[in-house]
Amino acid sequence: MPVIELHIPNLGESITSVTFAKWLKPDGAWVAMDEPLCEIETEKANQELSADKAGKLIHVAREGEDLEVGAVFARIDTDATQEAKAAQPAAAAPSAPIAQAPVPTASEQSHASNHPSPAAAKILAEGGLTPADVTGTGRGGRITKEDAQRALEKKMQAPAATATAPAVAPEAEKKDAPAATPSASFSREEHRQRMSRMRRTIARRLVSAKNNTAMLTTFNEVDMSAVIALREKYQEAFVKKYGIKLGFMSIFAKACAKVLLEMPDVNAFIDGDDIVYHDYADISIAISTPNGLVVPPIRNVESLGFHEIELQLKDLATKAREGRLSLEEMSGGTFTITNGGIFGSLMSTPILNEPQSAILGMHAIKERPVAVNGQVEIRPMMYLALSYDHRIVDGATSVTFLVKVKELIEDPVRLLLDL
Numbered sequence: 136m137p138v139i140e141l142h143i144p145n146l147g148e149s150i151t152s153v154t155f156a157k158w159l160k161p162d163g164a165w166v167a168m169d170e171p172l173c174e175i176e177t178e179k180a181n182q183e184l185s186a187d188k189a190g191k192l193i194h195v196a197r198e199g200e201d202l203e204v205g206a207v208f209a210r211i212d213t214d215a216t217q218e219a220k221a222a223q224p225a226a227a228a229p230s231a232p233i234a235q236a237p238v239p240t241a242s243e244q245s246h247a248s249n250h251p252s253p254a255a256a257k258i259l260a261e262g263g264l265t266p267a268d269v270t271g272t273g274r275g276g277r278i279t280k281e282d283a284q285r286a287l288e289k290k291m292q293a294p295a296a297t298a299t300a301p302a303v304a305p306e307a308e309k310k311d312a313p314a315a316t317p318s319a320s321f322s323r324e325e326h327r328q329r330m331s332r333m334r335r336t337i338a339r340r341l342v343s344a345k346n347n348t349a350m351l352t353t354f355n356e357v358d359m360s361a362v363i364a365l366r367e368k369y370q371e372a373f374v375k376k377y378g379i380k381l382g383f384m385s386i387f388a389k390a391c392a393k394v395l396l397e398m399p400d401v402n403a404f405i406d407g408d409d410i411v412y413h414d415y416a417d418i419s420i421a422i423s424t425p426n427g428l429v430v431p432p433i434r435n436v437e438s439l440g441f442h443e444i445e446l447q448l449k450d451l452a453t454k455a456r457e458g459r460l461s462l463e464e465m466s467g468g469t470f471t472i473t474n475g476g477i478f479g480s481l482m483s484t485p486i487l488n489e490p491q492s493a494i495l496g497m498h499a500i501k502e503r504p505v506a507v508n509g510q511v512e513i514r515p516m517m518y519l520a521l522s523y524d525h526r527i528v529d530g531a532t533s534v535t536f537l538v539k540v541k542e543l544i545e546d547p548v549r550l551l552l553d554l
Contacts, residue, residue, distance in 0.1 A: 137212060137213055137214035138193075138210050138211070138212050138213070138214075139187065139188055139190075139210065139211050139213060140207045140209075140210050141172070141184070141186070141187060141207065141208055141209040141210065141211065142205050142206065142207055142208070143175070143184075143202050143203070143204050143205060143206050143208055144184070144204070145204050145205075146177055146182070146204070146462055150177050150204065150462070151203065151204055152201055152202060152203050152204065153175040153176060153177050153201070153202055153204070153332065154175065154176040154199065154200070154201050154202075154331070154332040155173065155175055155176075155196040155197065155198060155199065155200045155201075155202055155208060156173070156174040156175055156176045156181060156198065156199075157173065157174050157198050157256075158172070158173050158194065158198065159171050159172055159173055159174065159183070159250045160172050160173075160192055161192075162192065162193065162194040163191060163192065163193070164191070164192050165189075165190070165191055165192070166186045166189065166190065166191075166192050166211070167186065167189050168186055168187070168188055168189045169185045169186060170185060170186050171183045171184070171185050171250070172184055172185060172186055172192065172209060173196075173208065173209070175202075175208075176331055176332040176333060177332065177333075177462070181426070181458040184208070186211060187211070188211050188213050189211075189213065190211040190212050190213040190214070191211065191212040192209060192210075192211060193209060193210040193211065193212060194209060195207050195208055195209050195210060196208035196209065199329060201332075250266060250271075250277060250278065251266055251269075251271075251277070251278040251282075251283060252273070252277060252278065252279060252280060252457045252458055252459075255269075255278045255279055255280050255282060255283035256283075257425040257426070258280065258283035258284060258287060258425070259278075259283050259286070259287075262283075262286075262287040262290060263290075264283070264286055264287065264290065266278055268286055268290075269282050269283060269286040270282070279457070280456060280457060331426055331427070333426050333427045333429075334426070334427050337427050337428060340488075340489060341486050343489060344486050344487045344488070344489050345486065347489070348487055348489070348524045348526065349524060349525035349526045350486070350487055350522055350523070350524060350525070351522070351523060351525045351530070351533070352484040352485075352520050352521065352522040352523075353520070353521050353523070353530070353533045353534050353537055354482070354518060354519065354520050354521075354537075355518075355519050355521075355534075355537045355538065355541050356516050356517065356518050356519065356541075357516070357517050357519055357540075357541045357544045357545060358505070358514050358515070358516060358545050359383075359500050359514075359515045359516065359517050359544070360514055360515060360545075361544075361545055361546060361547055362383065362386055362544055362547055363515060365547050366381050366383075369381065373441075373442070376442075377442035377445075377446070379442060379445045379446055379449060380445070381441060381442075381445065382445055382448075383474075383497070384420065384444070384445075384448060384472070384474065385441045385442075385444035385445045385448070386441065386544065386547065386550070387472060387495070387497060387540070387544065388418050388420070388433065388436050388444050388472060389436065389437075389439075389441065389444070389550060390540050390543040390544055390550055391416070391418060391436075391470060391472065391495060391540060392416035392418060392436040392437040393437065393543065393550065393553070394536055394539045394540055394543070395416045395437075395469070395470055396414070396415075396416060396437055397539070398532060398535070398536050398539075399412050399413070400492070400527055400528050400529075400532055401470065401492060401493045401523065401528055401532065401533070401536050402416060402469050402470055402492075402493075403469075403492055403527060404469075404490040404491055404492050404524075404527070405490065405492070405524070405526060405527055406490070410527060413469045415434075415435050415437060415438075415469070416435070416436045416437045416469060416470060417432040417433070417434045417435065417436070417467050417468050417469045417470075418432060418433055418436045418468065418469070418470050418471070418472060419431065419432040419433075419467075419468030419470070419471040419472070419488060419491070420432075420433060420448055420451065420471075420472055420473075421471065421472065421473035421474070422451065422452050422455045422456075423478075424455050424456050424458075425456070426458070429455050429460065429465065430465075430468065430471055430473075430488055431451045431455065431460055431464050431465050431468075432466075432467045432468035432469075433447050433448065433451070434467070451464065468488065468491060469491060470491055470493055470494070470495070471485075471487075471488040471491055471493075471494040471495070472494070472495045472497065473485050473494060473495070473496050473497070474496075474497040474498075475496060475497070475498055475499075476497050476498040476499035476500065476517065479499055480498050480499060481498055481499055481501065481518065482498055482518045482520065483496055483498065483520060484496070484520055484522055485520060485522050486522065487522055487523075487524060492523060492524040492527050492528055493521060493522065493523040493524070493528060493533070493536075494521070494522050494523075495519065495520070495521055495537075495540070496519065496520035496521070496522070497517065497519065498517055498518045498519070498520070499517070500515045500516070500517045501515070501516060501517075502514065502515055502516070503516045519537060519540070519541065521533055521536060521537045
């Protein structure tokens with residue numbers, strides 16, 4: 136068949152529709168087999184769709200349109216392959232149709248084929264830049280998040296460079312400068328923008344968690360002195376051996392995993408009239424991305440070393456911010472940890488990540504006066520919050536869970552010795 140249809144693929148049982156985010160190739164362009172054509176938004180992550188055959192691309196879907204799985208988003212005219220190939224060099228040199236067009240340089244090919252990752256696209260849009268303003272350094276000329284940030288920094292530094300030009304004489308400046316006009320006040324401008332599919336999914340799930348669970352939050356505080364001292368003492372050796380820093384998240388994840396296996400109700404969830412218990416701890420870690428919050432799980436945390444948790448967390452965070460998380464990497468989890476402290480949050484009540492029954496909220500470490508053995512001392516303290524589903528987790532269970540985690544953090548040797 137000279138013209139083939141490209142369909143939205145089946146991306147998983149839970150995904151029935153997608154949002155067509157943007158085209159990566161213009162209508163009528165010649166595309167090679169397996170060349171990325173567009174980006175789609177699912178409920179969990181962005182994904183590129185590629186060409187099944189080489190030929191002339193015919194757009195069908197519109198950017199921002201919602202499409203069902205199986206819907207046609209493009210067509211490819213495979214008979215136009217040779218014609219399109221021949222037309223491109225001819226268009227480059229119309230005055231000499233017989234002469235062969237010069238082969239583009241490697242840099243020109245890279246610039247022509249570049250397109251931004253989802254994170255980079257957001258940075259460019261907010262900074263008033265276009266992909267043509269940036270040279271991609273990623274695979275196949277793709278514009279990475281770092282490329283976009285460098286381009287934005289360069290743009291912001293441009294006015295400063297102008298300021299270094301020779302100054303105009305004060306008299307001439309006063310004579311020629313136009314009268315200053317006051318800036319407009321009390322603006323009433325507004326604009327409307329459609330929510331991304333991920334943001335719509337986040338909104339729906341948060342409302343569902345509030346409406347369909349008996350959510351309650353209990354609080355405690357933890358003295359971080361011992362953990363901070365542990366990291367300071369062994370950080371250099373840890374990095375030298377494993378090539379990554381020992382962070383707070385891996386320590387909290389291991390502490391939670393240990394207590395979760397001791398208190399299975401917190402590690403379970405309700406399924407109809409049944410309770411599903413887990414003999415393992417798959418801990419979802421909340422990661423902030425330009426498109427919203429994602430919670431990919433680290434599986435079998437109870438069996439991993441601290442360095443393995445840190446390495447997996449770094450890999451998941453990088454993929455999340457570049458929009459490269461797979462659906463499998465986004466699925467599952469028996470418990471969630473979120474750290475609002477990296478943004479300066481002192482205390483919050485995290486919302487459950489359904490169908491899970493509990494979520495731990497970490498917060499900023501602040502030096503505060505506390506009573507220690509009858510004396511007032513300044514200690515680095517962190518508030519902890521545990522939100523839980525009261526239908527399955529009793530108040531005593533939730534408080535005991537948080538106290539056990541607190542004890543392991545304040546005496547990490549117990550965690551290392553499995554006491």
